[in-house]
Structures are given as structure tokens and as C-alpha cells.
Amino acid sequence: MTYTQQTLIFEQDRIYFLNPYEKEEEVMMDWEDDLMSASAAYVTQNGGDILEIGFGMGISANYIQSHVINSHTIVENHPAIIPKALEWASDKPNVTIVEGNWFDVKDSLSTYDGLFYDTYGDECLQYFPSSLTQLMNPNGVATWWNALPTPSNAFGIDGVEYQEFSINPPKNTYFNHTKYYLPKKQF
């Protein structure tokens, strides 16, 4: 079963689903708030047009909106999250929600001054590094969820700097480390 077929359960502090063994699999949790804030601050540092791939709990989207930007495009593919993203965007005139898998819609997207990529169960994960350049403006900045607990990235993207965060996440199914290395890539 793919991620988009999973029945998501929304709680105040997390989104999760039950795997075939009735175990909870977290998709996103609110302990990431500081990381989402920092990610949003980085991709909006030059203002301009911002692309956010993955809406999730909307934490980073709210932070992105707190900065001065021209436009905010959000790509979301889970059928249970799309309505929440649309509702969230309904009173934000500079927000566009694009429904679907980011790789399927990428050729319909523009180029951006800031990009934040944070997806779950993304079957096109491996295509992110090769697609990144296509989506960025000169001097644009990008970051993404870094699943590695080291100042490195599994994508093999060159020229990346890392900001270290000390974290203390509750036990979960996607990140159980005490350091998070936020990637910073400038084009």
C-alpha cells in the first residue's frame, strides 16, 4: 500500500497511520516546530516566490507566511491533507495549492527563489536532486528534510552547508536522534 492510500489520523500534535500490524507510523509531529521555523526562515530569506513540497501539518507553511514573500506555491499529494491545505489557503491570496505528486506536476511549476522539500512515502524521492536545479532561480535557496543524523545528505547534492540543531524528539517512527542538520543549498 502506498502512502497516499493510507488512512491518516490527525491529532493535535501529529499525523500518523496504522501499518498492517496495527502499529502507529508517524508522518509528522509538532516537535519539529523549531526545525520547520528555521527551514521557513532560510527559504524566505530573499523573499520572492516560494515553493513548498509537502504541506503536512502546515507548520512550515505558517512560518513561510510569516515572512515577506511574493507567492507561496504548495504541492500536496495525500487526499486527506489536500482539503486541509485548501482550507488553510482560502484566506491567503498569495498561496496556490497544487494537487498531486510533485514529480508528476513539476513541469507545470515555475522557478522559485526559495524551495522547501519535505515529503513522506515519496516514490519519486530519488529524482529530487536531479529536479532541484530545474525549479530554482539563480541565487535561490533550498532546503529539505534531512533524514540523516549527520551533516551530510543522502541525495549527494554538492555545496550544501548545514545548521546544527539539538533536539529531543519523542520516540517516533521516522527520526530518533538528538541532532538535526538542516541543509542549506544556495544556487
Place this chain on the structure above:
Amino acid sequence: MATATVNVDLEGYVEREDTSGFPIAWVPITRDDPTGTYADTRTTALITAGTRSAYLLNRGTYIGFNSRSFFFFDLSSIVGTITAATLKVYAGGTGNSVDTVIVEGTAWNFDGSVTTLDLPDYSALAFTTPYSSPKLSWTASAYNSYALNATAISAMNTNGYLNAALITDDYDYKPQAPTLGDDWGVLISYANGSFPQQLDITYTPAGYGNDVNGVASASIVSINGVATASIVTVNGV
């Protein structure tokens, strides 16, 4: 012939989980690595998918996952020659049912003298020594039975114990890589006080081994109320 049921003495599971930003070569990286990433010796009750193979995506990473269950039965209470045996594993639920198979295990220091599982026990099994045919179904809240083959029975008679691993058949035993998104496994009820894993054994009791009055020794359970296991001679023979 006599029969006996032996409860499991040691049990648990060892998992291996590989994460990477890019696709994982599941068989060489996850299945064939000698060391696990989590080991759990069960002495208290737990229902979990201790036998499981998966290739998944989560938050920014691919996950190769494989888990193997290990069981040890002390057979010192069986005095005689085992002729047939069935390993019964109690299911805590269905899970995402998958073909499973029993193979020779080498955890527990082979003979049960070590009573805990550790990470290297992930590879404490012999793929070349299947102890059963693949089981194609898994029934929840019931014993799931594996008829052990001649290789297993020979090992039990030689060793005085059964050391076995329960693994997925297609992905771990054969093996073939699961497709991205696959998550196959069975829910096992470990250390279940009411329904322990069991070994049903048929054996020929040791003891008097001669024919008596034309009756084959294998067919004689007792003579004049005395069990054959306790008979050394009959009428001086």
C-alpha cells in the same frame, strides 16, 4: 509410539532496518547483512510482526526491513527416538500474511546455553537447511503448524534440542527483493502464557527394543503394565 508436547524454552526476534535517501539493494544490504539493528528476547508477552520483510519509504528515506523469529526447545524430556514433529506458532493476529518457512537456527549458542538474543543473531540461521516446507497461510488467534522434515528430526535426535528460525519464504529464504511499498509479515504472540509456542512430538521410547511374542518392538508400549522405556530385559533376554 508415544507422543509429547514440549513448550518453547527461549524465543524472540531480531530485526534489521536500513535507511538511505536512495533506493536500497534489499537482498545484499538488508537480507544478507550479518548484523541486526534490534534484538528482542521475549520473556514477557508481546504480539508483534517478528517475522517480516518490507521495503518502504517514509520521511525522506527508503527503508529496508527484515525480521526473523528464533525459537529454542529443550528436548531432554524426550527419551527415545523422535520420528515426527510439528512446530506450532501462536498467532496474535494476521498481520499482512506472507509465506513463511522454518530453517535451522544457531542462536542461543546453538544449545540454549545463552538465553538472550543479540544483534549478530540476525544471521544465526542456515538458509541451506530448511526444516519445513513453506507455509502459505497464517491464521489469527490460532496455532499455525509446521510439519518438520527429516533434516530437522535428525538434528533433534542428534542434538537433544530444536533450534529454529521462522522467516519469510519469498523475501528472506529464497530470496527475492520486495517491491517498493511491500510490507509482508505475520503477527506472532511471543511468551504467551496460555498459548506458548509448542512442539508436538511423536517418538519411539527408548528401552526394551526387541520383539516380544511376534509383536514388533515399535508397536509395544508396555508389557504387563510396565512401560518399555523401563524394561531392560524380558525373561532374561
